[in-house]
Amino acid sequence: MPSSILNDWSGWLPRLLDGLLVSLQVTGLSLVLGFSLGMVFALLSSSRFRVVRRPSVLLVEVGRGMPALVMLQLVYFGLPSAGITLDTFPATVLALTLTTAAYTSEIIRAGLRAVPAGQLEAAGALGLSKADVTRFIVTPQGLRIALPTLMGFAILIFQISALAFSLGLPELLSQAYSIGAATFRYFDILLLAGLLYLAITIPASWLVGRLEKRLAMHL
Amino acid sequence: MEHVGPILAAAPVTLGVTAACLAVGALLGMVLLSGRRSRSWVVRTLSRMVIDVLRGIPPIVFLFIVFFGIGSGAIRLAPFEAALIGLGLISAAHLAEIYRGSLLAVNRGQFEASQALGLGRTTTYVRVIGPQAMRVAIPGMVTWAISLLKDSALVSTIGVAEIMSVANQDARASGSSLTPFIVAALIYIALGTPLAFLSRCLERRLGVTGGR
Numbered sequence: 264m265p266s267s268i269l270n271d272w273s274g275w276l277p278r279l280l281d282g283l284l285v286s287l288q289v290t291g292l293s294l295v296l297g298f299s300l301g302m303v304f305a306l307l308s309s310s311r312f313r314v315v316r317r318p319s320v321l322l323v324e325v326g327r328g329m330p331a332l333v334m335l336q337l338v339y340f341g342l343p344s345a346g347i348t349l350d351t352f353p354a355t356v357l358a359l360t361l362t363t364a365a366y367t368s369e370i371i372r373a374g375l376r377a378v379p380a381g382q383l384e385a386a387g388a389l390g391l392s393k394a395d396v397t398r399f400i401v402t403p404q405g406l407r408i409a410l411p412t413l414m415g416f417a418i419l420i421f422q423i424s425a426l427a428f429s430l431g432l433p434e435l436l437s438q439a440y441s442i443g444a445a446t447f448r449y450f451d452i453l454l455l456a457g458l459l460y461l462a463i464t465i466p467a468s469w470l471v472g473r474l475e476k477r478l479a480m481h482l
Numbered sequence: 483m484e485h486v487g488p489i490l491a492a493a494p495v496t497l498g499v500t501a502a503c504l505a506v507g508a509l510l511g512m513v514l515l516s517g518r519r520s521r522s523w524v525v526r527t528l529s530r531m532v533i534d535v536l537r538g539i540p541p542i543v544f545l546f547i548v549f550f551g552i553g554s555g556a557i558r559l560a561p562f563e564a565a566l567i568g569l570g571l572i573s574a575a576h577l578a579e580i581y582r583g584s585l586l587a588v589n590r591g592q593f594e595a596s597q598a599l600g601l602g603r604t605t606t607y608v609r610v611i612g613p614q615a616m617r618v619a620i621p622g623m624v625t626w627a628i629s630l631l632k633d634s635a636l637v638s639t640i641g642v643a644e645i646m647s648v649a650n651q652d653a654r655a656s657g658s659s660l661t662p663f664i665v666a667a668l669i670y671i672a673l674g675t676p677l678a679f680l681s682r683c684l685e686r687r688l689g690v691t692g693g694r
Contacts, residue, residue, distance in 0.1 A: 324671070328675065330636075330670055332646060333667045337667065341664070344658045422540035425542050425543055450547065453551045457544065457547060461538045464538035
């Protein structure tokens with residue numbers, strides 16, 4: 264019996280690996296775009312000017328407050344009635360980018376705020392301009408403080424990418440589900456899909472834990 | 483405007499799923515925690531593996547394994563039962579880690595003092611350590627409750643008639659599909675914001691004075 268499961272698994276594996284590749288592509292793209300946008304929102308949300316700060320904080324709170332599944336369905340099924348129709352892949356990337364940006368902007372902002380005040384005072388004493396302080400003093404140190412949390416969030420986004428199943432994007436879960444629907448062997452195939460997700464997330468969170476310990480030594 | 487009524491009417495289901503899974507998780511989390519702190523390394527390793535798997539697998543995949551994988555075979559599971567088991571177990575794993583972190587925040591002297599007083603292991607945890615650890619754990623638990631509120635949207639995929647699934651039906655039935663999802667998003671935000679506020683208040687009140 265176990266050998267027959269292994270046989271089936273090896274037959275299904277190529278399709279699942281194709282799906283895993285799509286999951287990883289969506290995750291990677293969303294993270295790159297989302298981190299950049301999150302950085303922008305972090306800076307806007309810590310602006311001195313209320314007109315800039317308020318709308319930015321509001322957008323971030325909306326983005327963080329709604330479930331990622333709602334964001335996905337809003338972008339894919341909702342936007343067409345506003346005249347914007349996206350294919351499943353760009354729709355997933357857009358939705359996950361927005362979710363990532365909202366969450367990471369708060370993570371980055373916390374990192375920026377954790378930079379010791381002495382650094383700011385020293386930079387001021389050296390006569391650096393406000394823009395230079397942000398660019399050369401606060402951002403590099405703040406991002407370093409935020410790094411482990413950002414990496415932890417990257418794992419979360421990889422897990423969230425499974426929700427793109429609901430749009431029909433052929434990622435790992437969709438592939439597993441459609442094999443399940445064809446063979447009625449839901450348990451076996453979903454178990455294999457789960458193991459593939461774990462093969463990425465468990466080593467990744469182990470690495471994040473190690474990174475956290477290493478960086479904590481120098482703080 | 484006609485979208486708001488039916489979607490809002492599903493809010494109690496969302497809250498019910500969230501509360502029930504949180505309760506299951508809070509109890510089973512204690513079990514996993516005591517497993518992780520067990521004296522036998524077999525139990526410790528097993529509990530650690532269970533926690534890592536539950537935290538590492540995407541919630542929707544685990545929910546599908548429970549509902550389609552297990553619940554459609556010899557055992558028949560209703561969508562709500564599968565949701566309770568799926569999200570409840572995931573909550574247990576996350577809460578066990580939150581509990582564990584809060585135990586680490588309790589001063590070691592408290593353990594030593596309990597031992598010096600000759601208190602048993604159970605009494606030490608229930609009467610001395612537990613209450614102090616709870617203070618530290620509560621803000622984290624509220625934060626998890628907010629995540630769980632949002633994760634509860636996933637159970638729409640296995641057919642529990644909560645906010646997201648009603649919004650979906652509404653979007654399909656009416657021509658405009660933008661409004662139902664915006665309404666759903668706003669309801670989630672309205673439900674989550676008081677919790678976020680509570681978490682911040684508790685953190686300020688319990689965090690500064692508690693522990694260390």
